[in-house]
Amino acid sequence: MLDASQCHHLWGSTSDDGTVVIDPDDAQHAIKSLRLKSGDHVVVLDGSGTATYCELISLSRKVVTGKRCHSLPDYGKVAGDLHIAMAPTKQMDRMHLFIEKAIEMGVHAITPLICFHSERRHVPINRILRVARAACKQSHKGHMPTIHEAIPFNKFIQQHDESRRLAMAICLGYRQDWGTWLQSDKATTLLIGPEGDFSDDEWELANKQGADAVSLGDHRLRTETAGLLAVAQYAGKFSDS
Amino acid sequence: MLDASQCHHLWGSTSDDGTVVIDPDDAQHAIKSLRLKSGDHVVVLDGSGTATYCELISLSRKVVTGKRCHSLPDYGKVAGDLHIAMAPTKQMDRMHLFIEKAIEMGVHAITPLICFHSERRHVPINRILRVARAACKQSHKGHMPTIHEAIPFNKFIQQHDESRRLAMAICLGYRQDWGTWLQSDKATTLLIGPEGDFSDDEWELANKQGADAVSLGDHRLRTETAGLLAVAQYAGKFSDS
Known part of the structure; x- marks a missing residue:
């Protein structure tokens, strides 16, 4: 069941094919502090407005990758300008x-x-x-x-x-x-x-x-x-x- | 001419007879950083609501005293509760x-x-x-x-x-x-x-x-x-x- 707000939020990028790569700083944080494991779900932000709810696939040293489960368009959108x-x-x-x-x-x-x-x-x-x-x-x-x-x-x-x-x-x-x-x-x-x-x-x-x-x-x-x-x-x- | 907002603001106490004593921390600050001298005017706050616009009389070591020129009741009063x-x-x-x-x-x-x-x-x-x-x-x-x-x-x-x-x-x-x-x-x-x-x-x-x-x-x-x-x-x- 998808509940994005309960997940950890990391910075990273999502390719068109759904491959997610976590930014190096956050990758280290994910491994060392959050102790995330493959199979865990996180929300990945890239600042574009669309977030990615994804499952982590591989966490090794400083490289953490995942696979997109859902796109979350207008994620946390703020009204006005x-x-x-x-x-x-x-x-x-x-x-x-x-x-x-x-x-x-x-x-x-x-x-x-x-x-x-x-x-x-x-x-x-x-x-x-x-x-x-x-x-x-x-x-x-x-x-x-x-x-x-x-x-x-x-x-x-x-x-x-x-x-x-x-x-x-x-x-x-x-x-x-x-x-x-x-x-x-x-x-x-x-x-x-x-x-x-x-x-x-x-x-x-x-x-x-x-x-x-x-x-x-x-x-x-x-x-x-x-x-x-x-x-x-x-x-x-x-x-x- | 009194323009309290242009003066330095210090913490201290004012006696009924108009004698002002600056708090030790602020006294040191007044001498060392602000380089205030006797004859300078400051606004002294004690948290009561009434501030004191005063002239500094003596600044020695850690003791700074002054003399009240005016009381400033409801100084910077904030509406509401x-x-x-x-x-x-x-x-x-x-x-x-x-x-x-x-x-x-x-x-x-x-x-x-x-x-x-x-x-x-x-x-x-x-x-x-x-x-x-x-x-x-x-x-x-x-x-x-x-x-x-x-x-x-x-x-x-x-x-x-x-x-x-x-x-x-x-x-x-x-x-x-x-x-x-x-x-x-x-x-x-x-x-x-x-x-x-x-x-x-x-x-x-x-x-x-x-x-x-x-x-x-x-x-x-x-x-x-x-x-x-x-x-x-x-x-x-x-x-x-």
């Missing part, structure tokens, strides 16, 4: 924390945004991808959110797709409440600035691209906390409707 | 993370709840209080949320004050959506269970005390992520209204 473009935090562990929790709560894309007041201007993407994969496995999400390379603010705004609604979280001046501003049937991009906030030039540039100023409440929030609050309230908007 | 009673996470750093972020977003009380399926049954409270104090300073909150000692589930339910609305986050069965269930003018307590969820007995006990079953969405969430989502959506309910 929320892209958070956020200044990277000074400490990378806070950025990783944001990635992990945002994926658990349900985000669709993340871009580290290099702003005028950003202290951190380089974001190692490989570690972020590892954290993101672990979050997908932990929260049973077949679809890996798109994690973009870090990009300067101006470039991000120039590339903005105008069919998406655009909001900028700012701390002062006239702002609409984020939760009220949200329309759950529209693809949405939210810009979140660094500790020193966005510069006036950045706000003008975003405003020209149609961005609305939004508030994430009256509290003074760290960057990553602002990001989490935004994702949580977006997720709530969907479960309300 | 939300008590999160949550099973402690296995790893304490995840519990600390929850405390930090929940205080930033605005929670009023936290109780570590020892449940039938809790793996962790002991919660060192001192480290939690340190994290909570740091979060108050960072997010400029004069009122320290009440952090209760860990308590067994049954005892917590017996002590429940019936004038508060009570909800229990569960993963299966009939549940109302947390965001929809919330009424922002009512004091609210939310129970969040451990990794293995609440036991049937726990659910029955809570139900007898008038608890409603609520859902925090369709996603599989870690305990601390569930807690953060709940606090974020509660905060959103208040900024909406």
Whole structure:
């Protein structure tokens, strides 16, 4: 009987013929920590949206393979379309924390945004991808959110797709409440600035691209906390409707 | 000119005569890292709700004192009344993370709840209080949320004050959506269970005390992520209204 949610979730790839190969890191984990054996069932994710419920065939050293039993399309699909473009935090562990929790709560894309007041201007993407994969496995999400390379603010705004609604979280001046501003049937991009906030030039540039100023409440929030609050309230908007 | 939000925030105590004494840890921090000098202005918090805007008078070794310029009542006051009673996470750093972020977003009380399926049954409270104090300073909150000692589930339910609305986050069965269930003018307590969820007995006990079953969405969430989502959506309910 298939009950995918009770199985271990591993990262790997599935060929058209149904052969499953587990990624080396997870293969070792499967053998050494989980002590899986041939005949055991696992769910294999590759980030594409379709997961594979499979039976393990062979586990040797670092190579673990299996055979597809069922495809699980739209596995753990997250409703809506929320892209958070956020200044990277000074400490990378806070950025990783944001990635992990945002994926658990349900985000669709993340871009580290290099702003005028950003202290951190380089974001190692490989570690972020590892954290993101672990979050997908932990929260049973077949679809890996798109994690973009870090990009300067101006470039991000120039590339903005105008069919998406655009909001900028700012701390002062006239702002609409984020939760009220949200329309759950529209693809949405939210810009979140660094500790020193966005510069006036950045706000003008975003405003020209149609961005609305939004508030994430009256509290003074760290960057990553602002990001989490935004994702949580977006997720709530969907479960309300 | 008084602009408290631009000042450093330190922990300390203020006497009736206006004498301010900074806590030893923060005194050292003020001298060594912040390099504060006499004549500088800081905001001193003691968790009571009223902060003190003060001028530093003397900084020597580990003793830093000041003189009150203004009292700041209801400093950074958080609307509503939300008590999160949550099973402690296995790893304490995840519990600390929850405390930090929940205080930033605005929670009023936290109780570590020892449940039938809790793996962790002991919660060192001192480290939690340190994290909570740091979060108050960072997010400029004069009122320290009440952090209760860990308590067994049954005892917590017996002590429940019936004038508060009570909800229990569960993963299966009939549940109302947390965001929809919330009424922002009512004091609210939310129970969040451990990794293995609440036991049937726990659910029955809570139900007898008038608890409603609520859902925090369709996603599989870690305990601390569930807690953060709940606090974020509660905060959103208040900024909406």
